[in-house]
Amino acid sequence: MSFKLQALQLPTLQKKSEGLIVTAWQKFLLDYDFSIAAVDGDFGNITDQATRDYQTTNALTVTGIVDTATYKKALEQGFAIYFAIYTDAGKKLLTYLNFGENEVKDLQKSLTVIGRLNPPLVADGDFGPNSTKGLAETYKIRDINFRAELAQQLSNTTKTKLGIDLELALDNITEYAKRLRQRLSGKAWVNFFPDSDLIDDLASPFRQKVQAFEQALKNAGANIDISSVFRPSERAYLMHYAFRISNNEIAAKDVPPMPNVDINWLHYTNAGSIQAAKEMVSAYNIAFRPVLTSRHTQRLAIDWEITWSGTLNIKNASGTTVSINQPRTSYENSTLWQVGRSYGVIKLSSDRPHWSNDGH
Incomplete structure (x- = not known):
């Protein structure tokens, strides 16, 4: 392997270092199971310790400083991909992989062909932000076929220029494209930061009020189906901006980032961004x-949702038995709502499953 380390222009990192390169280093450490409290671009005590742990594990001199020796080991393990993604350095990555201007032009043309990109990438030899989006889009379209199709589409001139480094370069470009694609917004994000459905996750004293109401419901023979209790702020962020983008209330490029939510809302085309949000x-x-x-x-x-058969005979918080018939669902039965209110669990009538401490 004869890749050009100097092409990446990697700065020494240590305590008090800040910025996107620190974010890349933290994400790399996190993915390799070194403890990082938050991927926040701030090289503090925890990142220092994680770096020392990384150096120990890899038989490096333990300093807590990300120096040339540490970078070289990390690059063997794929750090160049993290660097390219989190510092928007696709052009530097390709230079590192021995792509010159002509090879970049060939790559841009090849991506347009195999990804059927519309509009086509401008083959200008400058792998900037639009080319990076085109790379992610192409992987989204071709998926597991990406590497083989790219290898076939690249010109013989490019293959000859890269020589013995061709296969490893293709591996790096494919992994880069795959990770870019994984960050793109879309329905797969629903699996991240899931809601809790545990009453124990509620705040006190509301938790105890819900537990008391729940026990009364169980004693009366009701069926209880919980869909959501606690919503992480990260999930709220994803839902909020997906809704706003889908309704053309905000452009994908203008969505603010959120720590620990590694999503890219910006697709190759604006239509693609909106469709993913929808x-x-x-x-x-x-x-x-x-x-x-x-x-x-x-x-x-x-x-x-609370349902029952026949008549539900339930005690309110005062101990009085209330008999409730149809409709036999908490979505529509206002008598049950009053029982819940007696416990301090208040129904929001406009939102079928929603109850809270104050009806909001």
Whole structure:
């Protein structure tokens, strides 16, 4: 392997270092199971210790400083991909992989062909942000066929220029494309930062109020189906901006980032960004405009459906038995809502499954 380390222009990192290169280093450490409290671009005590642990594991001199020797070992393990992604350095990555201007032009032409990109990439030899988006789009379209099709499409001139480094260069470009694609917004994000459905995750004293109401429901023979209790702020962020992008309320490029949410809202085309957001809205089954801060993120709400057969004889918080018949669902029965209110669990009538500490 004769890749050009100097092409990456990697700075020495240590305590008090900041910026996107620190973010790349932290994400690399995290993916290799070295403890990082937050991927925040701030090289503090925890990142220093994680770096020392990394150096120990890899038989490097333990300094806590990311120096040339540490970088060389990390590059053997794929750090160049992290560097390219988190510092928007696709052009530097290709230079590192021995791609000159003509080889980059060939790559841009090849991506247009195998990805059927519309509009086509400009083959200018400058692998900038639009080419990076085109790379992600091509992988999204071709998926596991990406590497083989790229290898076939690249010109013989490029293959000859790269020589023995061709296969490893293709490996790096494919992994780069795959990771770029994984960060793109879309329905797969519904699996991240899941809601909790545990009443124990509610805040006190609302938790105890819900538990008391739940026990009364169980004693009366009701069926309880909980769909959501606590919503992590990261999930609220994803839902909120997916909804706004899908409704053309904000451009994908203008969505603010959120720590620890490694999503890229910006696709190759604006239409692609909007379509991905719509897929997320559908996957989340969003019925109402999601807010960034809600009773769910505050641990003060529960979404559930309560059903029963025949007559539900349930005690309210005062111990009085209330007999409830049709409709036999908590979505529609206002008498059950009053029983819940006696316990301090208040129904939001406009949102079928939603109950909270104050009806909001």
